Amino acid sequence: MEATVPARAQGYVACVALLAALCVLPPDATRTPWWAPALLAALNAACEHVVRRRSGGTFYPVLLAGAFLLPPSAAALVPLPAALLVHVEHRPVLLRRVWRAAQPALAVWAAGRVHGALGGRDAVAAHAFPYALVPAGAAVLAFCLVLTALDGGLRAAGVGIPPTPFGQWERMPAHRAWRGLLSRSLAPVAVHGLAGLMMAVLWRSRYGPVSALLVLLPMGVSCWVFAQYHRERAAHQATIRALVQAVDIKDGYTRGHSERVGRASVLIAHELGLDDERVEVLRFAGILHDVGKLGVPTRLLRKDGPLTPEERRIIELHPEYGHEMVRGISFLGEARAAILHHHERLDGSGYPYGLAGGQIPECARVVAVADAFDAMTSTRSYSRARPVEVAVEELERCAGTHFDPRMVAALVRALGRHGWHPGVTADDAPHTVPAQQPAAGRRSGAHR
Amino acid sequence: MTALRLIHACAALTAAASLALTLWRGVDDPGVAFAFGVLIAVGELTRWSGTGARRTAPLGTAGSLSYALLGPDAGHPTGHSAAQVVTVVLAASLLGGVPHIWCGRTATADHLARRVLTAGFAAVCFQPLYNRGAFRGWDGPAYALLLVALLVLTALCDAVLAAALAHCRTRWRFGPLLRDELRGLLGIGFAVCATGAVMALAVAVAGLWALPVFCLPLLLTQLSVRRYAAVRATYRQTIASLARATEVAGCTPAGHARRVAALSRAVGRDLGLSRPELTVLEYAALMHDIGQLSLVDPVPAGATAVLPREDQRRIALLGGAVVRQTGVDAEVATVVERQADPYPEQPLAARIVRAVNAYEEKARDAGPEGPLMALEELRLATAGDYAPEVVESLARVLSQALSDPAGDGVTHG
Numbered sequence: 001m002e003a004t005v006p007a008r009a010q011g012y013v014a015c016v017a018l019l020a021a022l023c024v025l026p027p028d029a030t031r032t033p034w035w036a037p038a039l040l041a042a043l044n045a046a047c048e049h050v051v052r053r054r055s056g057g058t059f060y061p062v063l064l065a066g067a068f069l070l071p072p073s074a075a076a077l078v079p080l081p082a083a084l085l086v087h088v089e090h091r092p093v094l095l096r097r098v099w100r101a102a103q104p105a106l107a108v109w110a111a112g113r114v115h116g117a118l119g120g121r122d123a124v125a126a127h128a129f130p131y132a133l134v135p136a137g138a139a140v141l142a143f144c145l146v147l148t149a150l151d152g153g154l155r156a157a158g159v160g161i162p163p164t165p166f167g168q169w170e171r172m173p174a175h176r177a178w179r180g181l182l183s184r185s186l187a188p189v190a191v192h193g194l195a196g197l198m199m200a201v202l203w204r205s206r207y208g209p210v211s212a213l214l215v216l217l218p219m220g221v222s223c224w225v226f227a228q229y230h231r232e233r234a235a236h237q238a239t240i241r242a243l244v245q246a247v248d249i250k251d252g253y254t255r256g257h258s259e260r261v262g263r264a265s266v267l268i269a270h271e272l273g274l275d276d277e278r279v280e281v282l283r284f285a286g287i288l289h290d291v292g293k294l295g296v297p298t299r300l301l302r303k304d305g306p307l308t309p310e311e312r313r314i315i316e317l318h319p320e321y322g323h324e325m326v327r328g329i330s331f332l333g334e335a336r337a338a339i340l341h342h343h344e345r346l347d348g349s350g351y352p353y354g355l356a357g358g359q360i361p362e363c364a365r366v367v368a369v370a371d372a373f374d375a376m377t378s379t380r381s382y383s384r385a386r387p388v389e390v391a392v393e394e395l396e397r398c399a400g401t402h403f404d405p406r407m408v409a410a411l412v413r414a415l416g417r418h419g420w421h422p423g424v425t426a427d428d429a430p431h432t433v434p435a436q437q438p439a440a441g442r443r444s445g446a447h448r
Numbered sequence: 449m450t451a452l453r454l455i456h457a458c459a460a461l462t463a464a465a466s467l468a469l470t471l472w473r474g475v476d477d478p479g480v481a482f483a484f485g486v487l488i489a490v491g492e493l494t495r496w497s498g499t500g501a502r503r504t505a506p507l508g509t510a511g512s513l514s515y516a517l518l519g520p521d522a523g524h525p526t527g528h529s530a531a532q533v534v535t536v537v538l539a540a541s542l543l544g545g546v547p548h549i550w551c552g553r554t555a556t557a558d559h560l561a562r563r564v565l566t567a568g569f570a571a572v573c574f575q576p577l578y579n580r581g582a583f584r585g586w587d588g589p590a591y592a593l594l595l596v597a598l599l600v601l602t603a604l605c606d607a608v609l610a611a612a613l614a615h616c617r618t619r620w621r622f623g624p625l626l627r628d629e630l631r632g633l634l635g636i637g638f639a640v641c642a643t644g645a646v647m648a649l650a651v652a653v654a655g656l657w658a659l660p661v662f663c664l665p666l667l668l669t670q671l672s673v674r675r676y677a678a679v680r681a682t683y684r685q686t687i688a689s690l691a692r693a694t695e696v697a698g699c700t701p702a703g704h705a706r707r708v709a710a711l712s713r714a715v716g717r718d719l720g721l722s723r724p725e726l727t728v729l730e731y732a733a734l735m736h737d738i739g740q741l742s743l744v745d746p747v748p749a750g751a752t753a754v755l756p757r758e759d760q761r762r763i764a765l766l767g768g769a770v771v772r773q774t775g776v777d778a779e780v781a782t783v784v785e786r787q788a789d790p791y792p793e794q795p796l797a798a799r800i801v802r803a804v805n806a807y808e809e810k811a812r813d814a815g816p817e818g819p820l821m822a823l824e825e826l827r828l829a830t831a832g833d834y835a836p837e838v839v840e841s842l843a844r845v846l847s848q849a850l851s852d853p854a855g856d857g858v859t860h861g
Contacts, residue, residue, distance in 0.1 A: 129657035
């Protein structure tokens with residue numbers, strides 16, 4: 001990875017670090033025993049070490065417990081050892097360490113300030129429920145606000161935000177830099193805040209810090225399960241991609257065809273105003289539509305020149321082969337019907353069943369148009385690639401007989417709006433980043 | 449079946465005695481009992497009855513354990529008896545389980561028996577001593593440690609009970625089942641115990657408000673466990689379809705990969721493999737023939753066991769290369785690659801896949817005597833190709849399947 005961070009980002013990090021140092025510096029008037037921040041800091045470092053190694057996320061309960069228990073300037077010291085000791089995977093190491101120390105320090109300091117101003121520390125010490133929830137909630141909100149404000153600043157300064165800070169280099173316009181950050185992080189931080197509150201209450205109780213440690217175990221397991229979930233999902237997506245690659249290897253001339261049909265199907269689906277879940281299903285339908293070609297002898301797929309009727313019949317079996325292969329994968333839903341019927345035609349002259357008009361499932365009609373479009377605009381063994389305009393003309397000519405005019409119109413509108421960029425293939429499709437939060441409200445369906 | 453009856457009878461007796469005692473003596477601290485009852489019922493309601501997740505109701509379990517070990521409530525001692533604990537746990541579990549029973553989703557009797565006996569054990573260990581004031585000297589951190597110790601003890605008993613129930617239901621060997629349960633304790637099991645302890649302590653400090661405050665994080669854990677299980681199931685389906693590619697392509701007969709996977713899993717279980725090892729074995733068995741997709745000329749009927757050794761190895765290496773591309777665990781690829789090596793050099797999973805694959809290929813078209821003849825052939829070839837302990841285990845599994853056709857050990861895995 002390129003290790004040159006823009007100067008304005010470096011300056012920004014330096015400013016944040018300076019602010020954090022100012023928060024830590026004033027020695028507080030109230031005397032706090034040194035062991036409490038030290039213990040919390042060590043605990044935080046240990047948790048961060050485990051959580052980062054296992055899942056690459058961050059772990060806030062200890063930080064928030066620090067904000068609920070300690071004076072703000074002492075609480076701001078809690079994230080320090082974790083930032084200095086925990087392993088940093090990517091360069092620039094020093095800048096990342098400074099950022100990891102300064103950002104949570106400021107956030108914890110703010111949370112501690114708000115919590116203290118609302119009388120939260122007394123409420124925690126007196127176990128005054130439900131009032132203790134009010135300062136805790138305000139503190140969580142402050143914590144979140146500071147975190148997202150600092151993250152957004154980092155974005156505006158031209159580098160990526162966690163979970164891969166300093167990862168991407170293009171600068172974001174200022175009005176977009178903060179969008180969506182708060183709503184995404186508030187729920188998981190609130191859950192961590194509840195755990196932190198429980199920790200603080202038990203820490204101050206007569207059962208002491210030992211009982212507070214017990215809170216960390218379920219939270220740790222929660223993070224672990226969440227990380228496992230993402231790892232498994234990534235593996236699942238790699239497997240689906242492998243299915244597609246297997247077809248590409250067999251049928252060398254159509255390399256990248258599957259991925260492009262997936263993208264064209266998504267364009268049409270968005271244009272039709274389908275909901276997100278169906279758009280995802282259509283993406284898979286497009287990607288997997290030719291998976292049945294695995295069952296067709298390679299000799300036939302690669303044959304130059306005209307096919308005999310016998311050979312054509314064998315190739316025309318591929319939708320049924322494909323359906324036979326994927327019918328056990330329940331999450332594909334109606335994509336399975338699309339795979340079976342993507343060669344049906346509106347006038348009933350298609351295969352395998354010769355369905356006509358409305359008998360053909362909607363998603364199959366979408367994939368049929370996307371498939372024909374990409375077949376025309378990419379180079380095949382028997383024909384050279386045609387320009388997009390020619391392909392669109394051809395599609396419009398066949399709309400009503402072969403293709404659903406609604407889908408053709410949607411594709412034409414989408415092309416007019418977004419253009420067609422066929423360069424993306426399976427290899428350089430964006431990879432998913434590991435999730436940052438154990439409790440983030442992500443969709444359970446596979447995305448991308 | 450007698451052990452199963454014994455466990456169910458114990459649970460029923462405990463439940464009936466507790467119910468009678470509670471009805472006779474009345475309910476102490478009804479507010480606390482109601483709050484914990486609601487918590488357990490909610491935990492049961494959000495339970496997910498899949499095969500993938502081990503602890504399917506962590507919230508319900510943690511709630512019942514914390515009620516069993518509840519001492520003071522916001523500083524005031526509570527007086528509920530062990531019998532009352534069992535009654536509340538039973539009633540709440542039944543109430544929360546109504547939708548599940550309605551859909552007929554799980555072996556509810558086993559689940560209830562386990563819940564009642566576990567909660568009863570913890571309550572009998574703690575409540576009589578607490579109510580008599582035996583723990584009055586144990587204030588402070590020592591009390592927290594006492595609760596943790598009691599919970600660990602309870603979790604161990606629960607693991608034994610769960611393994612015994614699974615043993616009775618499936619007739620798989622008790623040792624590996626128990627080892628599996630104990631290994632499960634290290635992850636989510638101890639988290640459930642810790643949650644039980646935390647809730648008992650938090651209620652002791654802050655009163656019943658602690659329950660909703662700490663419930664929410666745990667509920668989310670439960671949801672993530674559920675999503676994890678769901679994505680695992682999907683992943684398994686995808687692997688199975690990838691395996692079916694060889695069948696669709698006409699390389700192997702229909703159902704071959706699935707049968708080899710199911711039989712390999714049964715043999716692996718008989719040989720005492722752990723749960724993660726069984727998953728690796730199953731995936732490798734599903735994809736063991738995938739190397740044939742890369743061949744120019746298909747092998748007749750996909751029967752690799754009769755090929756010369758070099759060809760077998762070449763196909764195995766091709767298969768390993770395909771599996772590596774799929775992003776499945778690298779261990780699976782290793783097993784697929786090494787399935788044709790001589791058995792002393794193979795990992796156990798590869799030995800199992802090799803022997804089971806050879807058995808399946810030899811037995812499938814040979815008529816009614818096929819299985820026995822195939823087994824005999826394997827036994828004769830144990831000198832170099834097939835590991836003797838795997839062949840013996842295969843014989844055990846097959847004879848068990850023959851004598852117990854209703855058992856689902858082989859057909860469903």
